[in-house]
Structure formats: C-alpha cells, structure tokens
Amino acid sequence: MACDGCAPEDLGVADDQRFRRVLWLALIANFVMFGVELVASWWGDSVALQADALDFFGDAANYAISLFVLGMSLQRRAYAALFKGLTMAAFGLWVIATAVQRAITGSVPDPATMGAIALLALLVNVAVALMLYRYRSGDSNMRSIWLCSRNDAIGNLAVVAAASGVFMLGSRWPDLLVAMLIAGLSLSAAVQVARQALSELRSPVYGRSASG
Template sequence: MHQCAQHPAPASYGRAFAIGILLNVVFVVVEAGFGFATNSLALLADAGHNLSDVLGLLMAWGGYALAKVAPSPKRTYGWRGSTILAALFNALLLMVAIGGITWEAIGRFSDPAEVTAPVIIGVALIGVVINTATALLFVKGRKGDLNIRGAYLHMAADALLSLGVVVAGIVIAMTSWQWVDPLTSLLIAAVILFGTWGLFKESINLAVAGVPDKIDPADVQDFLTSIPGVTAVHDLHIWAMSTTEIALTAHLVKPDADDEDSLLKETASELHHLFDISHTTIQIERCVDATNCGQAADGTL
C-alpha cells in the first residue's frame, strides 16, 4: 500500500478572515441602524445578509483552523472534514436569508414604507467598497478550496447587491416609486440563490463522501485500467477529506506483479498530477476469487 504526502492548506487566510469579519461587523451595525431609521427594507435586507456573512466567515475560519489540527488515533484524518461542514453551513445560512428577505419583500408590496433615498445610496456605496475589499482577500483561493470559495462568494455577491441597493435608491429619488425598495429586495434574494445553489449542491455532495465535481470517476477508472499489467480495477472510492484534499482507495488486479513499490509510487504520482488526488491507497491483487477479495463482487467499480 502507498499513501503520498499531504498538502497543507495555505497559511495566510487567518488574517484575511479576521480583517473581513471586522469590516463586515462594523458595516452591519451601520447599515442596520440606517435601515431602521429610514424604513428601508433594501438596507435591512442587505444588513441581514451581511450579518449572515459574518457568521459564515466565522464558520469558514473555524473550519480552516480546525483543518490544521494534527491527526490522532481517534481522528485519523484530524479535523479536515470541518471545512466541508463549514461550506455546507454557509450554503444553508444563505438559504435561510433568502427565505427571510423574500417573505419581508412580499409583505412590503402591499404595505410599502417611505424610504430616504440619499441615505440608502450613501450607506450602500460604503457596502460596495467594504464587500469588494473583503472579497479580494479570498480571490486567490476560491478555485481550489470550497470553504474559501464560500467566503469569497458571500463577499462578491454582497458587493453586487450593495450596488443594486444604490441603483434602487437612485430610482426612488428620481421617481418616488416606493415599490422599488421591496422589488430590489426580491432581486437580491434571486441573485443570492443563483450564486449559492452550486455551493449548496457541492457541499452536500462532499458531506456525504461523494466524488468531487471536478473529477470524473470513469476517467480515473480508465487511467488505472490502462496501467501496464493491470487486468481489472474494483472497490474504487474517491472522496474529499476536506475542501482542498481528495483521497482515493482502489484494488488493482495485476497477475504478474513484481515491483509493487515502484508501481504504487508512480501511480500515486500520476493520480496527483492528473486528478489532484493527494491521498492514495492502492491494494495489489493477483486474482479476484471470493477468498482473495470479497469487495470485488459488491457492486463497486
């Protein structure tokens, strides 16, 4: 058997999380205060979403920190899976925020409240700056880490949503159409849903040990089968240990196995190069009868 070296998560995001949380806490207090003072549902909806982002950032930071805890005899993978739970929590939190914003906006259509457009515009512009700055803290890690992607998605969406509030304030100032405020809230909810759905599906998939979206298990199967001397592959499992690390176990049937150490080393290296699979455990078998490997007939690949 062979397991390749681990690939630790970047060490620079702790400071990014701290700065992002501090900026957004200050902005939530300011935005909510002006929202209540001006009866603006758009500002309150945006503040509520920003508050959920603060909680989301805290969860993401917690998962990021726990992922660095060393493995133990009871937790052989350490706390790496906490990053997956943090991503799932972020997605669920956004879904709750969508429901609350939508409910309030529908009620405001039948009972609109007069809002102060200049205040809405000024506060929302501050939000554009703060949310954009926070999103930039996570822009480099968004592609390789679902947990960091959740944090980035929150902040990038907020920047766009705050910009939407600015537009709503300008329209209200020019037309006195108060219904633009709840309409903007519904648009905010729609944009959040659109941006969150992929995160929601992928985090659930990883939470139940599904194959990460970026990997096609058939391609992995084909690669393993193509190894010289390998006649069959079974009991193939691919799953995420965390939002940055992918693991694989498989049984390779190789009747004429002679240099297993070299084979295992080269296979693990290629799996990492081709599929970004960083933890590989492979079992070599010379035949596949019932006494040799019971997993060969259980329906797995």
C-alpha cells in the first residue's frame, strides 16, 4: 500500500557502500515486481494486481530517490518528490479508471494468478524488509521500515483475500473492491507528496524533503 517511508533519509548511512548495494537490490526487486504484477494483472484480468503494482512502482521510486537524489539540493529533492507524486497520482487514476471500466464490462479475473502473484509479492516485500532491517539506522528509520513493510504486507494479503473471494463467489467484485481500496490509498498519499513538494518549492527556505 502507499508507503512513503521505506527508503532511508539518513545521509551518513546512504554513503555506506554496502548499504547502497542493499538499496540497489531493493530498487531492482521493487521494479521487477512492478513489471511482474503489471503483466500478471493483464494476464489474469485483475485490477487489484494492477493497483498493487502501483505500490512497487512508488517504492522503486523511493529507492531511486535515496540512491540518486538524496545528496542533492533540497530543491532538486522537492522536484524529484513532485515528479514521483504526480506520476503515482496519474497511475492511481489509471487504476481507478480501469476498475470502473471493468465494473461495467469486465470478466471474472483468474483467482489462481491473483493469489500466486500476491504471495510472490508478499515474499519479495518481506525479503526486502529483512534486508533493509539489517542496515537500519536509528529508531525512526526502523519504525518507517516496519510501518512500510506492514502496509505492503496488508496490501498483498488483501489481494490474496480478493483472489479467494473471486474464487468462491465467481465474481469480479472482490477484485475491483480491493483494487479501488489500494489505488485510493496510493492516490491520496501521492497527492500529499506532490502537495508537500509544491509547498517546499514555493517557500524561500526549503523545509524537510518530501522524498522519504
């Protein structure tokens, strides 16, 4: 789900070579899962998987920002956060539009594809969380990794629940319901990120970056 705190903000740690490698792994894992879920959402006719792909996209963007933008000026960080927020908002609107379209015309998604891919997503999220957890720095970073991973796991389990619902009811509605929920949460988080970035860009003294 919309997690905006997976990637660290601590520059001292981000400089560390081993930690950068872990961030790279997290970036690649999230980006690959973004692609896997997008293809699977098309293959299995599932909007919930499409919505969950949005979270992997957002997380990949967070890791990319940590790797490439965190050391830059606050202004650049705000622009990166704004770009991320707007991209995610557009993506969220696309998911919601797809859900509405499927609600009207759609077929029943394939629950096996949904369940299998959601479980794979859960595995990847847990693996990334454990990897990051070893390199956590300070209490707030630890807490954000925990919160973010928990939200991601809840999102993955919601897709598994939707798959069971689709299987038992033979209906597309559980898929659409979970898709709307995940996309709605991601959309509101994306709007918040974009708003904060905009206010930072407007203020003469840049505040805390919204990139985290």
